[in-house]
Amino acid sequence: MARDMSDKDILKMELEQLQKEVKTTREPVSKTAKEMCEWVETKSAEDPLIKGVPEDKNPFKEKGGCIIT
Amino acid sequence: MCDQTFLAATFGPCDNCSANRPLMNIYLKNEPINYCSLCVELMACQGLAPGETLASLKTESENLKVKLEEERAKLHDVELHQVAEKVEALGQFVMKTRRTLKGHGNKVLCTDWCRDKRRIVSSSQDGKVIVWDAYTTNKEHAVTMPCTWVMACAYAPSGCAIACGGLDNKCSVYPLSLDKNENLAAKKKSVAMHTNYLSACSFTNSDMQILTSSGDGTCALWDVESGQLLQSFHGHTADVLTLDLGPSETSNIFISGGCDKKANVWDMRSGQNIQSFETHDSDINAVKFYPSGDAFASGSDDATCRLFDLRADREVAIYSKESIIFGASSVDFSLSGRLLFAGYNDYTINVWDVLKGTRVAILFGHENRVSTVRVSPDGTAFCSGSWDNTLRIWA
Numbered sequence: 001m002a003r004d005m006s007d008k009d010i011l012k013m014e015l016e017q018l019q020k021e022v023k024t025t026r027e028p029v030s031k032t033a034k035e036m037c038e039w040v041e042t043k044s045a046e047d048p049l050i051k052g053v054p055e056d057k058n059p060f061k062e063k064g065g066c067i068i069t
Numbered sequence: 070m071c072d073q074t075f076l077a078a079t080f081g082p083c084d085n086c087s088a089n090r091p092l093m094n095i096y097l098k099n100e101p102i103n104y105c106s107l108c109v110e111l112m113a114c115q116g117l118a119p120g121e122t123l124a125s126l127k128t129e130s131e132n133l134k135v136k137l138e139e140e141r142a143k144l145h146d147v148e149l150h151q152v153a154e155k156v157e158a159l160g161q162f163v164m165k166t167r168r169t170l171k172g173h174g175n176k177v178l179c180t181d182w183c184r185d186k187r188r189i190v191s192s193s194q195d196g197k198v199i200v201w202d203a204y205t206t207n208k209e210h211a212v213t214m215p216c217t218w219v220m221a222c223a224y225a226p227s228g229c230a231i232a233c234g235g236l237d238n239k240c241s242v243y244p245l246s247l248d249k250n251e252n253l254a255a256k257k258k259s260v261a262m263h264t265n266y267l268s269a270c271s272f273t274n275s276d277m278q279i280l281t282s283s284g285d286g287t288c289a290l291w292d293v294e295s296g297q298l299l300q301s302f303h304g305h306t307a308d309v310l311t312l313d314l315g316p317s318e319t320s321n322i323f324i325s326g327g328c329d330k331k332a333n334v335w336d337m338r339s340g341q342n343i344q345s346f347e348t349h350d351s352d353i354n355a356v357k358f359y360p361s362g363d364a365f366a367s368g369s370d371d372a373t374c375r376l377f378d379l380r381a382d383r384e385v386a387i388y389s390k391e392s393i394i395f396g397a398s399s400v401d402f403s404l405s406g407r408l409l410f411a412g413y414n415d416y417t418i419n420v421w422d423v424l425k426g427t428r429v430a431i432l433f434g435h436e437n438r439v440s441t442v443r444v445s446p447d448g449t450a451f452c453s454g455s456w457d458n459t460l461r462i463w464a
């Protein structure tokens with residue numbers, strides 16, 4: 001659809017979009033970054049790729065293999 | 070509008086001004102008309118308000134962009150990795166290939182996990198879509214699409230259907246049956262119709278709606294049962310390559326990224342573009358929501374991955390290294406959002422610490438570009454698909 005639009009139409013679309021965006025409400029990075037870190041820390045305890053999964057519970061562990069005695 | 074380098078093939082009275090001049094044969098609303106070049110120029114200017122020219126629109130656009138950057142910069146009081154200094158560092162990372170799924174005859178282009186955490190659907194350049202059991206590496210179903218380059222595939226939330234599409238410009242839904250002998254292709258339902266290739270598709274929270282993105286520059290929301298277009302999303306000025314839905318069941322937003330270097334945030338109900346981020350230097354190949362839903366990551370041909378915070382409305386981290394010069398084709402987060410897995414065109418997968426911005430590990434194994442990376446729904450493993458025709462499960 002964008003391919004069929006003339007340059008003028010594309011610019012008009014971008015202009016309207018920018019006018020809307022300048023008005024959006026924003027929060028400071030210090031606040032959002034802190035919240036993100038806190039969120040990650042609470043969830044990290046449950047993240048199998050971070051804390052690791054014991055081999056016997058890991059559904060993807062390698063099966064089989066020979067034991068030579 | 071077409072340029073003036075045009076060989077006039079006919080000479081005669083113009084349809085508009087009736088003067089005898091060399092005529093340009095053009096089509097207006099599919100009707101062939103003959104206007105002289107002067108009338109064509111006049112017509113091109115009619116859409117503009119008095120005083121508006123392409124140049125003035127462009128300068129106004131540039132001014133607004135500068136103003137937007139200023140507004141965003143005001144709230145940029147600290148960097149993410151500075152806030153993350155207090156966070157504990159990650160331990161030594163050990164991940165290896167646990168399963169290799171072989172069976173595709175050509176490049177693997179897209180994969181998706183089923184919510185049961187063990188099935189995977191993958192699609193390939195050879196036109197085949199295969200459903201695998203990741204625990205046993207068995208192939209459970211295989212569908213042959215009528216086109217090659219099946220660039221998008223998705224598993225339905227119920228696990229009872231898959232959607233796929235690519236160069237056929239459509240997204241088709243195949244209900245999966247337990248009967249192994251049943252011909253899946255017979256039950257195929259064409260849901261989405263675009264005017265260019267399908268680059269990505271995803272079911273929304275139910276099996277009933279599908280969101281698609283296409284090379285025609287638009288995204289669209291479709292009703293699966295009737296095939297009706299529910300909402301279309303216009304705003305990208307080039308091919309849209311990727312999309313991702315908000316992680317929570319109540320969020321009504323999704324993100325898309327494309328060849329116009331922009332990542333857009335959309336409201337699914339109104340079709341409005343809420344926010345737009347244009348900091349990448351090249352095509353955005355992948356976008357993925359952060360598990361909390363307040364941020365998203367993108368991977369691009371400019372060899373970087375970036376993290377964008379939706380509430381602060383700006384880019385807050387760049388994941389790059391001078392030694393990485395190949396584009397990132399696909400990104401995904403681990404369950405907690407602490408790790409970012411990114412597949413690159415240099416055959417490797419890099420694992421980044423999202424908060425600190427450092428690389429935690431490089432995973433080698435694929436023998437060609439990594440085209441897709443997806444973490445399993447319970448976070449115990451992730452699957453990578455590559456142009457070397459295989460999929461690998463890492464844990």
